[in-house]
Amino acid sequence: MYQMTAEYLGGLRTTGTHLKSGNTVITDAPTDNNGRGEAYSPTDLVSAALCSCMMTIMGIVAARENIVFEGITATIEKIMTKEPPRKIAGIHIAFTLPDPQQLTPKQAEILKRAAHTCPVALSLHPDIVQEVSFNF
Incomplete structure (x- = not known):
């Protein structure tokens, strides 16, 4: 059984969902690696x-x-x-x-x-x- 899911949103950003709780986390590439640095x-x-x-x-x-x-x-x-x-x-x-x-x-x-x-x-x-x- 899966515990988490993830999706690439584009623009070097992803979202992940913890299935049991429904909590989500967004990641963003850091500014020193082509990202916006707006999230973890x-x-x-x-x-x-x-x-x-x-x-x-x-x-x-x-x-x-x-x-x-x-x-x-x-x-x-x-x-x-x-x-x-x-x-x-x-x-x-x-x-x-x-x-x-x-x-x-x-x-x-x-x-x-x-x-x-x-x-x-x-x-x-x-x-x-x-x-x-x-x-x-």
Whole structure:
């Protein structure tokens, strides 16, 4: 059974639909690759997926360990190669908890280890540098 569908809309833009929820996402090629840069690029989605996956796995572990985890935020920076072929060279993610003092050092370590075990992190090519920092 299909989980998602996608359609090319023209003008270097696509739309994708998650069939179970009906949610959609639009992608647009970035301005440095002939696009308008008006939506996530496909490589932006890869970077965002890594961050979301890490947050989700940390959230699962936090719930299991009774760790207050709501309110975590992240910034994401995607680095593209400078030489062909064009591909993601690195993804830098910085996680921040609003009150870092809410975690014990042991809890912080548990969450950090959990983040690095997310399926997206484990699925990305090892040449993609995953630089992750935790402000907690």
